[in-house]
Amino acid sequence: MDSKPTLSDLLAIRDGEFADSDRAEQIYADPEARATLASLTRIRSELRALPGIEPDPAVWDAIQRRQRGSWLRRFPVATAATVFLAAALTVVWWNPVGVDEQAPAPASAGPMVSDPVAALVMRSQRLESALLSPATALEGGTSATERALLFGIADVDAQLSALYESGSADPAERERLWGLRVAMLESLADEQRQRAVIGPAIY
Amino acid sequence: MAGFADIHLDPGIARALLRGDRRAQGIAYRTLAPTVLGMAIRILRDEGLAQEVLQDTFVDLMDKAATLRDPDAVVGWLRKVAANHCFMRLRSPWHQRRTAEDAAPEPDDPADSDERWQGQCDIERALGALAPETRLVIWLHDVEGYTHQEIGQLTGQTASYSKSQLARGYAKLTQMMQGEAHGLETDAVRPAGHS
Numbered sequence: 001m002d003s004k005p006t007l008s009d010l011l012a013i014r015d016g017e018f019a020d021s022d023r024a025e026q027i028y029a030d031p032e033a034r035a036t037l038a039s040l041t042r043i044r045s046e047l048r049a050l051p052g053i054e055p056d057p058a059v060w061d062a063i064q065r066r067q068r069g070s071w072l073r074r075f076p077v078a079t080a081a082t083v084f085l086a087a088a089l090t091v092v093w094w095n096p097v098g099v100d101e102q103a104p105a106p107a108s109a110g111p112m113v114s115d116p117v118a119a120l121v122m123r124s125q126r127l128e129s130a131l132l133s134p135a136t137a138l139e140g141g142t143s144a145t146e147r148a149l150l151f152g153i154a155d156v157d158a159q160l161s162a163l164y165e166s167g168s169a170d171p172a173e174r175e176r177l178w179g180l181r182v183a184m185l186e187s188l189a190d191e192q193r194q195r196a197v198i199g200p201a202i203y
Numbered sequence: 204m205a206g207f208a209d210i211h212l213d214p215g216i217a218r219a220l221l222r223g224d225r226r227a228q229g230i231a232y233r234t235l236a237p238t239v240l241g242m243a244i245r246i247l248r249d250e251g252l253a254q255e256v257l258q259d260t261f262v263d264l265m266d267k268a269a270t271l272r273d274p275d276a277v278v279g280w281l282r283k284v285a286a287n288h289c290f291m292r293l294r295s296p297w298h299q300r301r302t303a304e305d306a307a308p309e310p311d312d313p314a315d316s317d318e319r320w321q322g323q324c325d326i327e328r329a330l331g332a333l334a335p336e337t338r339l340v341i342w343l344h345d346v347e348g349y350t351h352q353e354i355g356q357l358t359g360q361t362a363s364y365s366k367s368q369l370a371r372g373y374a375k376l377t378q379m380m381q382g383e384a385h386g387l388e389t390d391a392v393r394p395a396g397h398s
Contacts, residue, residue, distance in 0.1 A: 047342070048205055
């Protein structure tokens, strides 16, 4: 007389993974085993019927922040260079200050510097270059304040990208965002200077 | 409607996703996030950890989508990444300690079980009573269609380990869902130490 099937046997039969077809037939002939098989199949169907779970809308915002932050950390120079190039091209193309193209440029300052946005872009680039310099690299990773500033800068970068992508010609908004970026970079530089003097905090 | 196999991501959206298109990222998230979160919550039984898995999975998708060549592979790739993140959390010492301290209710403790999982359907409650790695195996095998070999690779174990976990889990699930599975030889699923 054959022994009763194990649960592993029945699961293998249910999943089409049971190799011994003669033995499978014997098991099928047993009403008790068939009932258990039906039960295993029903449980699997119930598991598969469980609905997905809608996430909190805030999770998507957090993902976007993290993604922008990780991009900035991996490609900070590229971020700055791309936005700088976009700004420079826009300044040249849009000519926001209404510079007469026929008029000679002032000897003391080029058109980029005479525009407040361009001046902020250049200041931002200089600060970023200084922050990325190996001479300013600190041991001990980044502090919570630095991380917050980096995320903030990434947010501003995203807003700037969106502004340029939209083709918006709002100089006040550009100046505000570039000003914000410069302020955060200066704060970041201050934070790093303080850490260089005090030494890394113990977390 | 719990598994990734039921999800259809428009090919145009998948192609745009591989190009890093932000709108496509948003659409892919809306399409896939409920399934990722559903899987993570059912395996981890911890909403905070499940949300971490959701975040990590989609950050990975956005970071690495450009490296995927086949738009049709996006959903399968995402499923694999999400399963990996779930497993990594199950394996973390922090989670193991927490699980030990906050053990799931045993099937023979209906009062605790009712209080803890009140409002959830039977199968959800029964699944929650299993050991975390057993839940992982059952979910990946039965809902996501992983083979025992694939589960073995993910968990660093053998296919036999996966089969054993599946049988162990079903022994409990059938008990909880219907009472004892009458007359079965359960040697293959009997917990160690029992005679």
